[in-house]
Amino acid sequence: MMEQFNAAVIGAGGMGKVHVDAALASPWVKNLYVVDPDPRRVKLWEGEARLKSSTMDEVLKDESVRFITVATPNHLHLEHAAAAMRAGKAVLCEKPMGNTLAEAREMIRVEDETGLFCQIGFELRYSKLYLLAKEWINSGAIGDVVNIQTRYFCAESHGKGSWRSNSPEPGFLIGEKLSHYLDLQRYFFDADFETVYSLAAPKVVPFCNHHDNHQIMTTFSGGRVGVLNFIMPIAETWDNGEKREMLEKQSDDGHALSYHICGTRGAIETDVFRRRIRRWEYFDAPDTLGSRIVETVTFPKEEDQTYFHNVYGQDLAVIDNFAKGGASQMNTRDAYGTMKFCFAAELSELDGKIISGSDPRL
Ligand SMILES: NC(=O)c1ccc[n+]([C@@H]2O[C@H](COP(=O)([O-])OP(=O)(O)OC[C@H]3O[C@@H](n4cnc5c(N)ncnc54)[C@H](O)[C@@H]3O)[C@@H](O)[C@H]2O)c1
Numbered sequence: 001m002m003e004q005f006n007a008a009v010i011g012a013g014g015m016g017k018v019h020v021d022a023a024l025a026s027p028w029v030k031n032l033y034v035v036d037p038d039p040r041r042v043k044l045w046e047g048e049a050r051l052k053s054s055t056m057d058e059v060l061k062d063e064s065v066r067f068i069t070v071a072t073p074n075h076l077h078l079e080h081a082a083a084a085m086r087a088g089k090a091v092l093c094e095k096p097m098g099n100t101l102a103e104a105r106e107m108i109r110v111e112d113e114t115g116l117f118c119q120i121g122f123e124l125r126y127s128k129l130y131l132l133a134k135e136w137i138n139s140g141a142i143g144d145v146v147n148i149q150t151r152y153f154c155a156e157s158h159g160k161g162s163w164r165s166n167s168p169e170p171g172f173l174i175g176e177k178l179s180h181y182l183d184l185q186r187y188f189f190d191a192d193f194e195t196v197y198s199l200a201a202p203k204v205v206p207f208c209n210h211h212d213n214h215q216i217m218t219t220f221s222g223g224r225v226g227v228l229n230f231i232m233p234i235a236e237t238w239d240n241g242e243k244r245e246m247l248e249k250q251s252d253d254g255h256a257l258s259y260h261i262c263g264t265r266g267a268i269e270t271d272v273f274r275r276r277i278r279r280w281e282y283f284d285a286p287d288t289l290g291s292r293i294v295e296t297v298t299f300p301k302e303e304d305q306t307y308f309h310n311v312y313g314q315d316l317a318v319i320d321n322f323a324k325g326g327a328s329q330m331n332t333r334d335a336y337g338t339m340k341f342c343f344a345a346e347l348s349e350l351d352g353k354i355i356s357g358s359d360p361r362l
Helices: 014-025 039-043 056-061 074-086 101-114 128-138 172-189 301-308 311-323 332-351
Strands: 005-010 029-035 051-053 065-070 090-094 118-121 145-153 195-199 213-220 224-231 256-263 266-271 276-284 289-298
Touching: 005 014, 005 056, 014 029, 014 065, 014 311, 029 056, 039 051, 056 065, 056 074, 065 074, 065 311, 074 090, 074 101, 074 172, 090 311, 101 332, 118 311, 118 332, 128 172, 128 256, 128 266, 128 276, 128 301, 145 172, 172 213, 172 224, 172 256, 172 332, 195 332, 213 332, 266 289, 301 311
Parallel strands: 005 029, 005 065, 029 051, 065 090, 090 118, 145 224
Antiparallel strands: 145 256, 195 213, 213 224, 256 266, 266 276, 276 289
Protein backbone atom coordinates (compact mmCIF):
# COMPACT_ATOMS: atom_id res chain seq x y z
CA MET A 1 0.00 0.00 0.00
CA MET A 2 1.44 3.39 -0.94
CA GLU A 3 1.11 6.93 0.37
CA GLN A 4 -0.97 9.58 -1.39
CA PHE A 5 0.54 10.55 -4.74
CA ASN A 6 0.11 13.16 -7.47
CA ALA A 7 -1.68 12.32 -10.71
CA ALA A 8 -2.29 13.87 -14.12
CA VAL A 9 -5.02 13.84 -16.75
CA ILE A 10 -3.93 14.36 -20.36
CA GLY A 11 -6.81 15.75 -22.43
CA ALA A 12 -9.58 17.46 -20.46
CA GLY A 13 -12.39 17.45 -23.04
CA GLY A 14 -15.83 15.86 -22.64
CA MET A 15 -14.50 12.61 -21.16
CA GLY A 16 -11.40 14.15 -19.59
CA LYS A 17 -13.68 16.24 -17.37
CA VAL A 18 -15.10 13.08 -15.80
CA HIS A 19 -11.56 11.71 -15.32
CA VAL A 20 -10.47 14.96 -13.64
CA ASP A 21 -13.48 14.99 -11.30
CA ALA A 22 -12.90 11.34 -10.39
CA ALA A 23 -9.17 11.84 -9.74
CA LEU A 24 -9.94 14.83 -7.49
CA ALA A 25 -12.41 12.63 -5.58
CA SER A 26 -9.94 9.78 -5.11
CA PRO A 27 -8.57 9.64 -1.56
CA TRP A 28 -5.20 8.55 -3.03
CA VAL A 29 -4.67 11.66 -5.15
CA LYS A 30 -2.91 14.60 -3.51
CA ASN A 31 -2.55 17.10 -6.35
CA LEU A 32 -3.73 16.79 -9.92
CA TYR A 33 -2.09 18.18 -13.07
CA VAL A 34 -4.15 18.76 -16.19
CA VAL A 35 -2.56 18.89 -19.63
CA ASP A 36 -4.67 20.33 -22.44
CA PRO A 37 -3.65 22.84 -25.12
CA ASP A 38 -7.10 24.46 -24.91
CA PRO A 39 -6.93 26.98 -22.01
CA ARG A 40 -10.75 26.99 -21.70
CA ARG A 41 -10.69 23.42 -20.45
CA VAL A 42 -8.55 23.99 -17.35
CA LYS A 43 -10.60 27.09 -16.50
CA LEU A 44 -13.46 24.74 -15.63
CA TRP A 45 -11.66 23.99 -12.34
CA GLU A 46 -10.68 27.58 -11.51
CA GLY A 47 -10.39 27.93 -7.73
CA GLU A 48 -9.66 24.23 -7.16
CA ALA A 49 -6.48 24.51 -5.11
CA ARG A 50 -5.37 20.88 -5.75
CA LEU A 51 -5.47 21.25 -9.53
CA LYS A 52 -2.82 22.87 -11.71
CA SER A 53 -2.41 23.29 -15.43
CA SER A 54 0.77 21.69 -16.74
CA THR A 55 2.55 20.34 -19.81
CA MET A 56 3.29 16.77 -20.85
CA ASP A 57 7.04 17.32 -20.39
CA GLU A 58 6.57 18.65 -16.86
CA VAL A 59 4.36 15.81 -15.67
CA LEU A 60 6.67 13.20 -17.20
CA LYS A 61 9.68 14.65 -15.38
CA ASP A 62 7.88 15.09 -12.06
CA GLU A 63 8.59 12.08 -9.85
CA SER A 64 5.68 12.87 -7.54
CA VAL A 65 3.29 12.06 -10.42
CA ARG A 66 2.63 8.33 -10.18
CA PHE A 67 -0.60 7.91 -12.17
CA ILE A 68 -1.60 9.35 -15.56
CA THR A 69 -4.99 9.16 -17.26
CA VAL A 70 -4.97 9.56 -21.04
CA ALA A 71 -8.16 11.06 -22.51
CA THR A 72 -6.89 12.66 -25.70
CA PRO A 73 -8.29 11.92 -29.20
CA ASN A 74 -7.62 8.32 -30.26
CA HIS A 75 -4.66 8.99 -32.58
CA LEU A 76 -2.71 10.33 -29.55
CA HIS A 77 -3.37 7.42 -27.15
CA LEU A 78 -0.23 5.45 -27.97
CA GLU A 79 2.02 8.52 -27.88
CA HIS A 80 0.72 9.63 -24.48
CA ALA A 81 0.34 6.22 -22.83
CA ALA A 82 3.78 5.05 -24.01
CA ALA A 83 5.50 8.28 -22.89
CA ALA A 84 3.84 7.97 -19.48
CA MET A 85 4.89 4.32 -19.00
CA ARG A 86 8.43 5.04 -20.21
CA ALA A 87 8.62 7.80 -17.58
CA GLY A 88 7.65 5.20 -14.94
CA LYS A 89 3.99 6.19 -14.48
CA ALA A 90 0.98 3.93 -14.12
CA VAL A 91 -1.59 4.53 -16.88
CA LEU A 92 -5.34 4.47 -17.35
CA CYS A 93 -5.91 5.03 -21.08
CA GLU A 94 -9.23 5.62 -22.78
CA LYS A 95 -10.39 3.10 -25.37
CA PRO A 96 -9.61 2.40 -28.17
CA MET A 97 -5.88 1.62 -27.84
CA GLY A 98 -5.27 3.50 -31.08
CA ASN A 99 -6.51 4.05 -34.58
CA THR A 100 -4.68 0.95 -35.86
CA LEU A 101 -3.84 -2.51 -34.57
CA ALA A 102 -0.14 -1.72 -35.02
CA GLU A 103 -0.54 1.10 -32.47
CA ALA A 104 -2.33 -1.27 -30.10
CA ARG A 105 0.45 -3.88 -30.42
CA GLU A 106 3.05 -1.22 -29.70
CA MET A 107 1.17 -0.31 -26.51
CA ILE A 108 1.34 -3.97 -25.42
CA ARG A 109 5.08 -3.95 -26.15
CA VAL A 110 5.60 -0.86 -23.97
CA GLU A 111 3.55 -2.35 -21.13
CA ASP A 112 5.61 -5.58 -21.34
CA GLU A 113 8.89 -3.68 -21.58
CA THR A 114 8.23 -1.36 -18.63
CA GLY A 115 6.26 -3.83 -16.51
CA LEU A 116 4.05 -0.96 -15.36
CA PHE A 117 0.37 -0.89 -14.47
CA CYS A 118 -1.72 -0.07 -17.55
CA GLN A 119 -5.49 -0.30 -17.86
CA ILE A 120 -7.68 0.44 -20.89
CA GLY A 121 -10.92 2.21 -20.04
CA PHE A 122 -13.71 -0.24 -20.80
CA GLU A 123 -15.91 1.35 -18.16
CA LEU A 124 -19.03 -0.71 -18.92
CA ARG A 125 -17.35 -3.53 -17.00
CA TYR A 126 -17.74 -1.26 -13.94
CA SER A 127 -21.37 -0.26 -14.71
CA LYS A 128 -24.02 -1.83 -12.48
CA LEU A 129 -26.39 -2.80 -15.30
CA TYR A 130 -23.80 -5.03 -16.91
CA LEU A 131 -22.26 -6.23 -13.64
CA LEU A 132 -25.71 -7.47 -12.62
CA ALA A 133 -26.22 -9.23 -15.97
CA LYS A 134 -22.83 -10.91 -15.55
CA GLU A 135 -23.70 -11.90 -11.97
CA TRP A 136 -26.93 -13.55 -13.19
CA ILE A 137 -25.01 -15.34 -15.95
CA ASN A 138 -22.33 -16.54 -13.53
CA SER A 139 -24.99 -17.81 -11.10
CA GLY A 140 -26.23 -20.18 -13.82
CA ALA A 141 -29.69 -18.56 -13.73
CA ILE A 142 -30.08 -18.54 -17.53
CA GLY A 143 -28.06 -21.70 -18.30
CA ASP A 144 -25.45 -21.44 -21.04
CA VAL A 145 -25.43 -18.15 -22.94
CA VAL A 146 -25.94 -19.00 -26.62
CA ASN A 147 -27.11 -15.80 -28.31
CA ILE A 148 -26.57 -12.09 -27.61
CA GLN A 149 -28.45 -9.43 -29.56
CA THR A 150 -27.22 -5.86 -29.06
CA ARG A 151 -29.27 -2.96 -30.40
CA TYR A 152 -27.85 0.57 -30.37
CA PHE A 153 -29.72 3.35 -32.16
CA CYS A 154 -28.78 6.98 -31.49
CA ALA A 155 -28.41 10.44 -32.99
CA GLU A 156 -25.44 11.94 -34.83
CA SER A 157 -23.64 13.61 -31.94
CA HIS A 158 -20.04 13.79 -33.10
CA GLY A 159 -20.58 17.15 -34.75
CA LYS A 160 -19.36 18.77 -37.93
CA GLY A 161 -15.59 19.26 -38.09
CA SER A 162 -14.82 17.23 -34.93
CA TRP A 163 -11.86 14.84 -34.78
CA ARG A 164 -14.39 12.00 -34.85
CA SER A 165 -16.17 13.18 -38.02
CA ASN A 166 -12.86 13.99 -39.72
CA SER A 167 -11.19 10.68 -38.96
CA PRO A 168 -9.61 9.24 -42.11
CA GLU A 169 -10.20 5.64 -41.06
CA PRO A 170 -13.16 4.08 -42.90
CA GLY A 171 -14.08 1.71 -40.07
CA PHE A 172 -13.07 4.11 -37.34
CA LEU A 173 -16.47 4.18 -35.67
CA ILE A 174 -16.35 0.52 -34.62
CA GLY A 175 -13.28 1.06 -32.43
CA GLU A 176 -14.36 4.50 -31.29
CA LYS A 177 -18.02 3.96 -30.46
CA LEU A 178 -18.83 0.26 -30.66
CA SER A 179 -15.78 -1.18 -28.90
CA HIS A 180 -17.62 -0.92 -25.55
CA TYR A 181 -20.54 -2.97 -26.87
CA LEU A 182 -18.43 -5.61 -28.61
CA ASP A 183 -16.34 -5.82 -25.45
CA LEU A 184 -19.49 -6.66 -23.48
CA GLN A 185 -20.24 -9.53 -25.87
CA ARG A 186 -16.76 -10.91 -25.04
CA TYR A 187 -17.49 -10.34 -21.34
CA PHE A 188 -20.88 -12.06 -21.35
CA PHE A 189 -19.70 -15.01 -23.48
CA ASP A 190 -16.43 -15.11 -21.54
CA ALA A 191 -14.65 -15.84 -24.83
CA ASP A 192 -12.97 -14.25 -27.81
CA PHE A 193 -14.67 -14.26 -31.19
CA GLU A 194 -14.07 -17.01 -33.76
CA THR A 195 -15.42 -15.37 -36.93
CA VAL A 196 -17.06 -12.06 -37.74
CA TYR A 197 -19.09 -10.77 -40.68
CA SER A 198 -20.12 -7.13 -40.82
CA LEU A 199 -22.15 -5.06 -43.24
CA ALA A 200 -22.54 -1.29 -43.51
CA ALA A 201 -25.27 0.28 -45.61
CA PRO A 202 -24.48 3.53 -47.49
CA LYS A 203 -24.12 6.33 -44.96
CA VAL A 204 -26.57 9.20 -44.62
CA VAL A 205 -24.55 11.59 -42.40
CA PRO A 206 -22.80 13.56 -45.16
CA PHE A 207 -19.98 15.18 -43.13
CA CYS A 208 -18.63 12.01 -41.44
CA ASN A 209 -15.67 10.28 -43.07
CA HIS A 210 -16.67 7.04 -41.39
CA HIS A 211 -19.73 4.81 -41.73
CA ASP A 212 -22.78 5.72 -39.64
CA ASN A 213 -24.19 2.18 -39.34
CA HIS A 214 -22.81 -1.32 -38.74
CA GLN A 215 -24.43 -4.75 -38.61
CA ILE A 216 -21.89 -7.05 -36.96
CA MET A 217 -22.52 -10.80 -36.73
CA THR A 218 -20.09 -12.92 -34.78
CA THR A 219 -19.53 -16.53 -33.87
CA PHE A 220 -18.02 -17.60 -30.57
CA SER A 221 -16.96 -21.13 -29.57
CA GLY A 222 -19.60 -23.84 -29.67
CA GLY A 223 -21.59 -22.08 -32.40
CA ARG A 224 -22.69 -19.28 -30.06
CA VAL A 225 -23.72 -16.07 -31.86
CA GLY A 226 -23.48 -12.36 -31.07
CA VAL A 227 -25.17 -9.67 -33.17
CA LEU A 228 -24.73 -5.92 -32.91
CA ASN A 229 -27.01 -3.57 -34.86
CA PHE A 230 -25.93 0.04 -34.81
CA ILE A 231 -27.41 3.03 -36.61
CA MET A 232 -26.53 6.61 -35.92
CA PRO A 233 -28.75 9.28 -37.42
CA ILE A 234 -32.29 8.34 -36.42
CA ALA A 235 -32.90 9.62 -32.89
CA GLU A 236 -34.37 13.08 -32.35
CA THR A 237 -32.37 14.39 -29.37
CA TRP A 238 -28.63 14.73 -29.68
CA ASP A 239 -27.61 17.51 -27.30
CA ASN A 240 -25.16 16.01 -24.85
CA GLY A 241 -25.89 18.51 -22.10
CA GLU A 242 -29.55 17.64 -22.00
CA LYS A 243 -29.25 13.98 -22.82
CA ARG A 244 -28.71 12.71 -19.30
CA GLU A 245 -31.95 14.30 -18.10
CA MET A 246 -33.93 13.13 -21.10
CA LEU A 247 -34.00 9.36 -20.99
CA GLU A 248 -37.78 9.25 -20.76
CA LYS A 249 -38.15 11.28 -23.92
CA GLN A 250 -35.32 9.47 -25.63
CA SER A 251 -36.83 6.06 -24.91
CA ASP A 252 -39.47 6.98 -27.46
CA ASP A 253 -37.68 9.30 -29.90
CA GLY A 254 -35.57 6.79 -31.78
CA HIS A 255 -32.95 5.82 -29.19
CA ALA A 256 -32.30 2.22 -28.23
CA LEU A 257 -29.49 0.65 -26.25
CA SER A 258 -30.30 -2.86 -25.21
CA TYR A 259 -28.90 -6.37 -24.90
CA HIS A 260 -31.02 -9.49 -25.19
CA ILE A 261 -28.94 -12.30 -23.76
CA CYS A 262 -30.47 -15.66 -24.51
CA GLY A 263 -29.46 -18.69 -22.46
CA THR A 264 -30.50 -22.33 -22.52
CA ARG A 265 -32.66 -21.95 -19.38
CA GLY A 266 -33.64 -18.28 -19.44
CA ALA A 267 -32.79 -14.85 -20.76
CA ILE A 268 -31.72 -11.36 -19.68
CA GLU A 269 -32.58 -7.98 -21.18
CA THR A 270 -30.74 -4.77 -20.31
CA ASP A 271 -32.43 -1.57 -21.46
CA VAL A 272 -30.71 1.76 -20.84
CA PHE A 273 -33.56 3.91 -22.13
CA ARG A 274 -36.09 2.18 -19.88
CA ARG A 275 -33.65 2.20 -16.93
CA ARG A 276 -34.29 -1.49 -16.48
CA ILE A 277 -32.82 -5.00 -16.41
CA ARG A 278 -35.03 -8.10 -16.46
CA ARG A 279 -34.57 -11.85 -16.27
CA TRP A 280 -36.73 -14.59 -17.76
CA GLU A 281 -36.95 -18.25 -16.79
CA TYR A 282 -38.13 -20.90 -19.25
CA PHE A 283 -40.39 -23.76 -18.13
CA ASP A 284 -42.05 -26.74 -19.65
CA ALA A 285 -45.75 -25.91 -20.32
CA PRO A 286 -48.24 -28.48 -21.66
CA ASP A 287 -48.12 -27.30 -25.29
CA THR A 288 -45.04 -25.13 -25.51
CA LEU A 289 -41.84 -23.87 -23.90
CA GLY A 290 -43.14 -21.32 -21.42
CA SER A 291 -41.23 -18.26 -20.32
CA ARG A 292 -41.86 -15.88 -17.45
CA ILE A 293 -40.20 -12.74 -16.14
CA VAL A 294 -38.87 -13.58 -12.69
CA GLU A 295 -36.75 -10.57 -11.80
CA THR A 296 -36.86 -6.87 -12.74
CA VAL A 297 -34.50 -4.20 -11.44
CA THR A 298 -35.04 -0.52 -12.25
CA PHE A 299 -32.93 2.47 -11.26
CA PRO A 300 -33.60 6.19 -10.77
CA LYS A 301 -32.15 8.82 -13.06
CA GLU A 302 -29.77 9.94 -10.28
CA GLU A 303 -28.03 6.58 -10.79
CA ASP A 304 -27.77 6.72 -14.58
CA GLN A 305 -23.99 7.12 -14.53
CA THR A 306 -23.33 4.25 -12.13
CA TYR A 307 -25.70 1.95 -14.01
CA PHE A 308 -24.63 2.45 -17.61
CA HIS A 309 -21.74 4.90 -17.99
CA ASN A 310 -19.59 4.48 -14.93
CA VAL A 311 -16.34 6.15 -15.97
CA TYR A 312 -16.24 7.92 -12.61
CA GLY A 313 -16.64 4.70 -10.60
CA GLN A 314 -14.17 2.90 -12.87
CA ASP A 315 -11.53 5.56 -12.20
CA LEU A 316 -11.99 5.46 -8.44
CA ALA A 317 -11.73 1.65 -8.50
CA VAL A 318 -8.70 1.61 -10.82
CA ILE A 319 -6.76 4.21 -8.82
CA ASP A 320 -7.60 2.37 -5.59
CA ASN A 321 -6.52 -0.96 -7.07
CA PHE A 322 -3.24 0.53 -8.34
CA ALA A 323 -2.52 2.19 -4.97
CA LYS A 324 -3.06 -1.12 -3.17
CA GLY A 325 -0.64 -2.90 -5.51
CA GLY A 326 -3.29 -4.77 -7.53
CA ALA A 327 -2.86 -5.89 -11.14
CA SER A 328 -4.66 -4.11 -13.99
CA GLN A 329 -8.14 -5.58 -14.55
CA MET A 330 -8.04 -4.76 -18.28
CA ASN A 331 -4.43 -4.67 -19.37
CA THR A 332 -3.33 -3.99 -22.94
CA ARG A 333 -3.19 -7.69 -23.86
CA ASP A 334 -6.75 -8.28 -22.68
CA ALA A 335 -8.00 -5.07 -24.32
CA TYR A 336 -6.34 -6.21 -27.55
CA GLY A 337 -8.95 -8.99 -27.75
CA THR A 338 -11.61 -6.30 -28.14
CA MET A 339 -9.43 -4.24 -30.50
CA LYS A 340 -8.98 -7.31 -32.71
CA PHE A 341 -12.73 -7.88 -32.68
CA CYS A 342 -13.37 -4.26 -33.81
CA PHE A 343 -10.77 -4.39 -36.56
CA ALA A 344 -11.96 -7.81 -37.76
CA ALA A 345 -15.44 -6.28 -38.23
CA GLU A 346 -13.86 -3.39 -40.10
CA LEU A 347 -11.85 -5.77 -42.33
CA SER A 348 -14.98 -7.78 -43.02
CA GLU A 349 -16.73 -4.67 -44.33
CA LEU A 350 -13.74 -3.74 -46.49
CA ASP A 351 -13.27 -7.28 -47.87
CA GLY A 352 -16.96 -8.21 -48.05
CA LYS A 353 -16.00 -11.52 -46.39
CA ILE A 354 -16.19 -13.44 -43.14
CA ILE A 355 -13.01 -12.76 -41.11
CA SER A 356 -11.56 -15.38 -38.82
CA GLY A 357 -9.92 -14.59 -35.47
CA SER A 358 -6.75 -16.22 -36.80
CA ASP A 359 -6.53 -13.86 -39.82
CA PRO A 360 -2.81 -12.87 -40.06
CA ARG A 361 -3.77 -9.20 -40.41
CA LEU A 362 -5.08 -9.24 -36.83
N1 LIG B 1 -15.31 5.57 -22.01
C1 LIG B 1 -16.27 6.25 -22.58
O1 LIG B 1 -17.43 6.03 -22.36
C2 LIG B 1 -15.90 7.35 -23.52
C3 LIG B 1 -16.86 8.28 -23.91
C4 LIG B 1 -16.46 9.32 -24.73
C5 LIG B 1 -15.13 9.40 -25.17
N2 LIG B 1 -14.26 8.44 -24.79
C6 LIG B 1 -12.85 8.50 -25.25
O2 LIG B 1 -12.19 9.59 -24.59
C7 LIG B 1 -11.24 10.20 -25.47
C8 LIG B 1 -11.53 11.69 -25.54
O3 LIG B 1 -12.84 11.87 -26.05
P1 LIG B 1 -13.65 13.22 -25.73
O4 LIG B 1 -15.04 12.96 -26.07
O5 LIG B 1 -13.29 13.72 -24.39
O6 LIG B 1 -12.99 14.18 -26.85
P2 LIG B 1 -12.89 15.77 -26.79
O7 LIG B 1 -12.59 16.19 -28.18
O8 LIG B 1 -14.06 16.32 -26.07
O9 LIG B 1 -11.60 16.02 -25.87
C9 LIG B 1 -10.28 15.79 -26.28
C10 LIG B 1 -9.42 16.77 -25.51
O10 LIG B 1 -8.04 16.47 -25.79
C11 LIG B 1 -7.35 17.69 -25.91
N3 LIG B 1 -6.13 17.48 -26.64
C12 LIG B 1 -5.94 17.42 -27.98
N4 LIG B 1 -4.62 17.24 -28.25
C13 LIG B 1 -3.98 17.16 -27.05
C14 LIG B 1 -2.62 16.99 -26.66
N5 LIG B 1 -1.63 16.83 -27.57
N6 LIG B 1 -2.32 16.98 -25.34
C15 LIG B 1 -3.28 17.15 -24.40
N7 LIG B 1 -4.59 17.32 -24.71
C16 LIG B 1 -4.93 17.32 -26.02
C17 LIG B 1 -8.35 18.60 -26.63
O11 LIG B 1 -8.02 19.98 -26.46
C18 LIG B 1 -9.65 18.24 -25.94
O12 LIG B 1 -9.91 19.04 -24.80
C19 LIG B 1 -11.38 9.47 -26.80
O13 LIG B 1 -10.38 8.51 -26.89
C20 LIG B 1 -12.73 8.78 -26.74
O14 LIG B 1 -12.76 7.58 -27.45
C21 LIG B 1 -14.61 7.44 -23.97
